[in-house]
Amino acid sequence: MNKPILLSTPHMSDRELEFVKEAFATNWIAPVGPHIDAFEQEFCQVTGAGYAAAVSSGTAAIHLALRLLDVGIGDEVFCSTLTFAATANPIAYQGAKPVFIDSDRTTWNMNPDLLREALEKKARIGKLPKAVILVHLYGQSADIEPILAACGEYDVPLIEDAAEALGATYKGRSPGTFGLMGIYSFNGNKIITTSGGGMLVSDKPELVAKARFLATQARDTAPHYQHSEIGFNYRLSNVLAGIGRGQLQVLCDRVASRRHNYEVYLKKLGDLPGVEFMPEANFGTSTRWLTCLTIDSEAFGFDREQIRLAFAQQQIETRPVWKPLHMQPVFAECESIGGEVAADLFAQGLCLPSGSNLTDDDLERVINAFRDIHSLQFK
Numbered sequence: 001m002n003k004p005i006l007l008s009t010p011h012m013s014d015r016e017l018e019f020v021k022e023a024f025a026t027n028w029i030a031p032v033g034p035h036i037d038a039f040e041q042e043f044c045q046v047t048g049a050g051y052a053a054a055v056s057s058g059t060a061a062i063h064l065a066l067r068l069l070d071v072g073i074g075d076e077v078f079c080s081t082l083t084f085a086a087t088a089n090p091i092a093y094q095g096a097k098p099v100f101i102d103s104d105r106t107t108w109n110m111n112p113d114l115l116r117e118a119l120e121k122k123a124r125i126g127k128l129p130k131a132v133i134l135v136h137l138y139g140q141s142a143d144i145e146p147i148l149a150a151c152g153e154y155d156v157p158l159i160e161d162a163a164e165a166l167g168a169t170y171k172g173r174s175p176g177t178f179g180l181m182g183i184y185s186f187n188g189n190k191i192i193t194t195s196g197g198g199m200l201v202s203d204k205p206e207l208v209a210k211a212r213f214l215a216t217q218a219r220d221t222a223p224h225y226q227h228s229e230i231g232f233n234y235r236l237s238n239v240l241a242g243i244g245r246g247q248l249q250v251l252c253d254r255v256a257s258r259r260h261n262y263e264v265y266l267k268k269l270g271d272l273p274g275v276e277f278m279p280e281a282n283f284g285t286s287t288r289w290l291t292c293l294t295i296d297s298e299a300f301g302f303d304r305e306q307i308r309l310a311f312a313q314q315q316i317e318t319r320p321v322w323k324p325l326h327m328q329p330v331f332a333e334c335e336s337i338g339g340e341v342a343a344d345l346f347a348q349g350l351c352l353p354s355g356s357n358l359t360d361d362d363l364e365r366v367i368n369a370f371r372d373i374h375s376l377q378f379k
């Protein structure tokens with residue numbers, strides 16, 4: 001039996017354990033400590049962000065960002081539809097309503113023209129959204145400038161969900177650092193991981209300070225426990241921040257490995273009929289967090305789901321592209337601006353195994369399996 005090849009697995013280097021041992025040796029096991037401070041600073045150096053607060057997950061970071069903007073009951077928040085549910089769930093935590101915006105075909109990310117039209121329409125009825133959450137999907141930056149411009153025109157703050165895009169660029173800078181706030185994830189399947197964790201960044205120190213305050217149960221400065229606001233238990237632990245520091249040192253290698261996976265796949269599979277890889281926009285580099293492609297079933301001979309199941313029989317884990325949020329049962333009642341492009345990408349899209357620790361043999365197995373699936377129809 002072949003060993004399973006998984007979609008994206010954690011990949012440690014040798015430094016993480018040293019940092020973790022240091023946390024043990026100094027007994028900094030708490031959600032405060034020197035690794036957290038250092039991780040936040042080093043994260044700012046790597047991304048160019050002004051300030052950063054390390055938290056327990058990317059989802060927590062989004063929730064804090066919405067809370068900082070006073071998003072509340074009845075408010076609307078615009079959100080990319082083609083993404084993981086974690087992007088939009090915090091909108092619901094706050095009692096607000098997501099309005100989903102479709103993708104464009106060149107980036108698979110939020111269509112700037114649709115966003116502008118939607119803002120214009122909402123402005124006319126006096127119901128502008130409290131925020132826009134922009135996702136940089138699969139490590140591909142959205143076209144940030146026109147999106148920022150549209151948000152600026154209507155004075156709506158932009159939150160960037162760069163959970164999958166740490167190490168990507170947009171015109172030479174890090175996605176996640178353009179909007180009022182940005183968030184990143186260190187979940188186990190992301191580019192770098194702390195097993196679980198996230199980061200909230202902003203150029204506004206007061207926002208990041210308030211995020212830290214809210215993330216540690218909103219404790220007022222007092223010797224006794226005093227609270228004048230509702231807080232959360234969202235801080236990252238010092239032990240996990242140690243893992244993050246080690247991981248940050250190898251971020252460039254991890255991105256290079258993922259891009260290498262994509263390049264090998266493209267070279268060896270690009271000629272298959274009906275197979276088209278997720279495009280890379282000319283304004284920057286994608287992390288290729290996952291190598292994604294679309295399959296035209298008529299040209300290829302099988303559809304996305306048949307291919308996924310055939311891979312599974314070979315112990316190879318592939319995944320459909322995210323099911324758009326406007327198609328999710330839980331968000332069925334929510335407004336959606338367009339959605340056909342994302343629906344199409346979902347119907348045709350497949351993610352290949354993409355971990356930074358895949359071996360040449362692993363890649364070859366995936367490639368051979370894909371070619372075998374295609375040739376099955378001639379049998």
Ligand SMILES: *Cc1c(COP(=O)(O)O)cnc(C)c1O
Pocket residue numbers: 056057058059060083084086087135161163164184185186187196197198
């Ligand atoms: C992983 C992910 C998140 C959530 O991050 P967690 O750390 O798992 O909470 C949010 N948005 C996107 C696009 C993601 O891929």
